Amino acid sequence: ETGVTQTPRHLVMGMTNKKSLKCEQHLGHNAMYWYKQSAKKPLELMFVYNFKEQTENNSVPSRFSPECPNSSHLFLHLHTLQPEDSALYLCASSLEGLAEDNEQFFGPGTRLTVL
Amino acid sequence: AQSVTQLGSHVSVSEGALVLLRCNYSSSVPPYLFWYVQYPNQGLQLLLKYTSAATLVKGINGFEAEFKKSETSFHLTKPSAHMSDAAEYFCAATPGTGTASKLTFGTGTRLQVTL
Numbered sequence: 001e002t003g004v005t006q007t008p009r010h011l012v013m014g015m016t017n018k019k020s021l022k023c024e025q026h027l028g029h030n031a032m033y034w035y036k037q038s039a040k041k042p043l044e045l046m047f048v049y050n051f052k053e054q055t056e057n058n059s060v061p062s063r064f065s066p067e068c069p070n071s072s073h074l075f076l077h078l079h080t081l082q083p084e085d086s087a088l089y090l091c092a093s094s095l096e097g098l099a100e101d102n103e104q105f106f107g108p109g110t111r112l113t114v115l
Numbered sequence: 116a117q118s119v120t121q122l123g124s125h126v127s128v129s130e131g132a133l134v135l136l137r138c139n140y141s142s143s144v145p146p147y148l149f150w151y152v153q154y155p156n157q158g159l160q161l162l163l164k165y166t167s168a169a170t171l172v173k174g175i176n177g178f179e180a181e182f183k184k185s186e187t188s189f190h191l192t193k194p195s196a197h198m199s200d201a202a203e204y205f206c207a208a209t210p211g212t213g214t215a216s217k218l219t220f221g222t223g224t225r226l227q228v229t230l
Contacts, residue, residue: 004158040124043205043220056217090158103149104218106158 002026004107006091012113013081021076021110023091031096032074033104034066037088049074050096081114088112117142119208121221129229134178134193136224138206141187146208148189149218150180153203162204165189176200201228 004025013019025032034046048056049068063085065077074091088111092104122137140146147166151159163174170182176199180191189206206221 006158040222042119042222043218045217048217092159103161103164104159106151106160108156108158 004091004093004105006089006107006110008110009108010111010113012115013078014115015081015083017081018077018079020078021089021091021112023074023076023107025072025074025091025093025105025107027093027095027105029093029095029105030071031094032068032071033092033094034074034076035090035092037090037109043090047076078112081112083114086112086114117146117208117210117219119206119219119221121204121206121224123224124222125225125227127227127229128196130198131195134191134196134200134226136191136204136206136226138180138189138191138221139187140189140206140208142208142210145182145184146210148180148182149207149209150174150178150189150191151205151207152176153205153223155202159205162191196226196228198228198230201226 007022031050033048036044045058046060047066052068063080067075088109090109091107094104118141120139149164150162152162153159162178163172165172165182173179178193180189182189203223203225205223207218209218
């Protein structure tokens with residue numbers, strides 16, 4: 001595997017379900033990100049992890065719970081979601097350092113539908 | 116606060132015609148600027164980036180962009196569109212000083228290429 005992978009690619013869940021999204025990067029990066037992409041809205045940064053430590057939580061509701069056990073893996077645990085949470089969830093990684101080197105590499109995303 | 120504006124949510128061009136996708140940024144300090152492309156059912160892929168070296172930046176697939184500080188713009192161009200260029204294009208910015216992991220995205224422009 002190369003680059004940034006995400007599983008599952010598609011997920012349908014009910015509002016009372018608990019599920020998790022997984023992201024893995026094979027690039028040797030030390031920063032990982034979760035974004036939410038909804039129709040007709042800019043990409044929304046949700047969380048940032050740098051060397052496994054959360055450095056940004058962009059006022060995300062607590063029904064989204066991130067976990068970063070190491071620099072290569074990132075999870076997004078979901079529980080009691082709402083229909084408006086349906087979106088494409090994108091994971092990205094980068095080599096954290098000077099801004100000019102901050103190219104983020106994106107995974108293919110998980111298309112989430114909340115019924 | 117930094118913001119990125121992409122004029123035109125949809126742009127349609129004929130195959131072989133010039134592609135021009137507009138991006139303006141709002142920042143007190145010139146930021147680093149990026150163009151990403153997203154093909155259907157895929158994540159974002161970096162096309163090119165401006166990091167205060169040359170103001171005319173060449174990227175992949177024949178795309179280029181010019182940073183114009185006086186106009187606070189970073190428009191993306193390609194001399195001759197190809198059918199395979201049909202995708203959604205995102206302009207993004209990150210603060211131009213120090214370390215930075217926060218990309219601010221525009222709302223995206225969907226490029227349609229017709230025969």
